[in-house]
Amino acid sequence: MDALDLARWQFGVTTVYHFLFVPLTIGLGVFVAGLQTAWYRTGKEHYLTLTKFFGKLFLINFAMGVVTGIVQEFQFGMNWSEYSIFVGDVFGAPLALEALLAFFLESTFLGLWIFGWDKLPKKLHLATIWAAVIGSNLSAYFILAANAWMKHPVGYEVVDGKARMTDLWAVLTNSTALAQVPHVVAGSFVVAGGFVLAVAGYRILRERNATGLIPRKKDFADVTAPMRREVDMWRAALRGALVMTAIAGAIVALTGDMSGQLLHTQQPMKLAAAEGLRHDTAGAPFSPVPGVEVPGLLSLLAAHDPNATIQGIDDIQQRLVTQFGPGDYVPNLPIVYLSFRVMIVFGMATVGLAFLGLFLTRGRGRRARPVPTWFARLCVLALPLPIAAIISGWLLSEIGRQPWTVQGELLTAASVSPGVSLTEVAISLGLFTLVYGVLTVAEAILLIRHVKAGPDEPVPAVVPGETERRVPTLMY
Numbered sequence: 001m002d003a004l005d006l007a008r009w010q011f012g013v014t015t016v017y018h019f020l021f022v023p024l025t026i027g028l029g030v031f032v033a034g035l036q037t038a039w040y041r042t043g044k045e046h047y048l049t050l051t052k053f054f055g056k057l058f059l060i061n062f063a064m065g066v067v068t069g070i071v072q073e074f075q076f077g078m079n080w081s082e083y084s085i086f087v088g089d090v091f092g093a094p095l096a097l098e099a100l101l102a103f104f105l106e107s108t109f110l111g112l113w114i115f116g117w118d119k120l121p122k123k124l125h126l127a128t129i130w131a132a133v134i135g136s137n138l139s140a141y142f143i144l145a146a147n148a149w150m151k152h153p154v155g156y157e158v159v160d161g162k163a164r165m166t167d168l169w170a171v172l173t174n175s176t177a178l179a180q181v182p183h184v185v186a187g188s189f190v191v192a193g194g195f196v197l198a199v200a201g202y203r204i205l206r207e208r209n210a211t212g213l214i215p216r217k218k219d220f221a222d223v224t225a226p227m228r229r230e231v232d233m234w235r236a237a238l239r240g241a242l243v244m245t246a247i248a249g250a251i252v253a254l255t256g257d258m259s260g261q262l263l264h265t266q267q268p269m270k271l272a273a274a275e276g277l278r279h280d281t282a283g284a285p286f287s288p289v290p291g292v293e294v295p296g297l298l299s300l301l302a303a304h305d306p307n308a309t310i311q312g313i314d315d316i317q318q319r320l321v322t323q324f325g326p327g328d329y330v331p332n333l334p335i336v337y338l339s340f341r342v343m344i345v346f347g348m349a350t351v352g353l354a355f356l357g358l359f360l361t362r363g364r365g366r367r368a369r370p371v372p373t374w375f376a377r378l379c380v381l382a383l384p385l386p387i388a389a390i391i392s393g394w395l396l397s398e399i400g401r402q403p404w405t406v407q408g409e410l411l412t413a414a415s416v417s418p419g420v421s422l423t424e425v426a427i428s429l430g431l432f433t434l435v436y437g438v439l440t441v442a443e444a445i446l447l448i449r450h451v452k453a454g455p456d457e458p459v460p461a462v463v464p465g466e467t468e469r470r471v472p473t474l475m476y
Contacts, residue, residue, distance in 0.1 A: 002422060003420050003421060003422045004413055006422060006429055007079040007420070008412065009429060010075065010425065010429040010432060011072075011080070013429070013433055014071065014072045014436060016394070016395075018068040018072050019394055020387070021064045022188070023187060023192070023387075023390050024188070025061050025062050025065050025188075026137060027189040027192025027193065027195075027244070028195065029062075030133050030189065031241070031244060032051055032054050036048075036129055050233060050455070052455065053450075053454075057199070057451070060443060060446045060447060061443065062110070064440075064442075068439060071435070078417065079420060080405075080416060081417040082414060082416060082417060083410065083415035086406070086409075087410070089162065089163060089165055090153075090163045090164075090165045093165060093168055094143070094145050095142065095146055098143055101138065102135050102136075102142055103139055106132050106135025106136045106138075106139060109135065110135075112125075112128040116128055140181065140184065140188075144177060144180050144184055145171060145177040145181070148176035148180050149176075149406075150401070150406050152176040152262070152266045152267075152407060153407060153408070153409055155168065155169070155174075158409070175262060179262055182251060183255035183256055184390075186248045186249075186252045187252050187393065189244055189248035190245050190252060190350055190386045190389075191390055193241045193245030193354065193386070194350050194353075194383060194385065194386035196238070196240070196244075197245070197353070197354075197357070197382070197383075198380045199237075199451050200234050200235075200241065201238065201376035201380045202451060203454060204234050204238070204371055205376050235361065235371055238371060239358075239361055242357040245351060245353075245354035246354040249350070249351030249354060252347060257301070260302050261304070264302040269313065269316045270331070271302060272311055273331050273336040273337065273400055274337060274340040274400065275287065275310075276313075276333060276337050277310060277313060278313050279312035279314055280309055280310070281299075281309065281310055282309045283299050283308075285298060286298040288341070289341070298310055316329070324408075331400050331402040331403070332399055332402065336399055336400045338392075339395040340392075340396050343389050343392040343393040346385040347386065350385045353379070356375075357371075357375060
């Protein structure tokens with residue numbers, strides 16, 4: 001093992017840690033903005049309660065994402081100075097736009113949203129959270145555009161051994177970016193939807209255990225006030241998350257199809273590694289699980305033609321040796337192969353859960369169906385699925401590009417900082433891992449405590465002489 005191996009480990013560890021927070025921030029911000037919009041339009045107080053409850057979870061996650069993101073960037077100068085020198089003139093533009101435009105927009109309006117309750121007009125305060133959400137999505141766009149350039153470099157020329165940007169618009173509208181951005185953002189909505197489903201499911205179970213009320217009727221109209229809270233609030237949160245997850249899942253599938261076609265033409269080695277395809281094959285099969293092959297399916301997915309020829313690992317290796325010289329141009333096959341299947345299976349399971357939930361909880365008003373207790377438990381247990389799916393997708397994307405940091409231009413082995421010793425990288429790897437581990441545990445503790453505590457709520461007034469059933473249903 002040398003400094004390069006540890007530097008790659010360090011960047012991988014910090015990236016995965018950071019990526020635990022980013023998707024949830026992107027998707028949960030939109031969900032919170034949607035809840036506040038519902039409160040603004042309907043005046044129903046349970047939407048306000050949900051906005052503040054999930055808003056706190058959003059802010060906890062946002063803070064952790066900022067901290068881990070800033071620390072991650074230090075590595076470009078510490079361990080990857082040769083990479084920074086080569087790509088700086090290209091990479092710097094979208095990252096500067098992300099920092100100066102998107103992040104400032106996001107952080108400024110998020111501050112106004114946090115401190116603007118009861119100070120800003122209702123409509124203006126709503127606009128601040130939407131501005132912050134737009135900023136977070138713009139931030140994702142610029143970062144993913146920079147990342148996409150590493151996979152499919154365009155709009156540049158190499159001068160004196162450095163990449164010089166010739167067309168910023170080409171970089172920002174890279175075909176890989178146009179497929180990758182909606183794919184990752186939609187995946188973030190799936191992650192946030194899975195998180196909200198788990199939280200809502202937990203709160204439903206907790207309150208049913210506390211009240212002893214387990215609904216068995218299809219009609220929710222004639223229930224006591226504690227159960228009406230579930231109808232008005234937690235069922236609304238769960239239904240909103242189900243809708244968001246189902247729609248986002250459809251977008252993930254569509255953009256994933258676009259990405260597969262781009263891999264066929266731009267990164268054939270990654271596509272071949274994801275299937276373990278060794279030789280150029282017409283009508284290439286796809287194996288959902290090892291040992292089971294569906295003839296022609298990989299060709300159909302990658303080229304929309306069941307008879308199309310898909311390049312194989314060994315044949316691509318020979319062509320790359322001829323083009324770039326001796327070397328091993330094959331990525332880590334077990335990780336790429338496994339991560340591809342984990343991404344698909346866990347992602348489909350999460351989206352399938354959303355469609356099942358929409359069917360089980362169908363109906364509105366007097367005909368609204370209660371959330372089955374077993375389904376609420378399933379939502380809690382399914383929390384790791386979308387997280388594992390999106391992280392596996394990121395591993396597939398980045399490890400599948402190896403041994404390149406910039407496809408066809410700069411090898412990873414040529415990107416590491418010269419003169420950095422194995423000991424120095426080992427020390428920084430240990431420190432970064434420790435810090436990120438502490439931050440992850442801290443976030444988990446904060447989120448769990450807030451979810452267990454539940455939303456802040458005033459004690460509802462009971463009108464003397466009236467039964468509990470007559471207590472106003474909007475208790476918040």
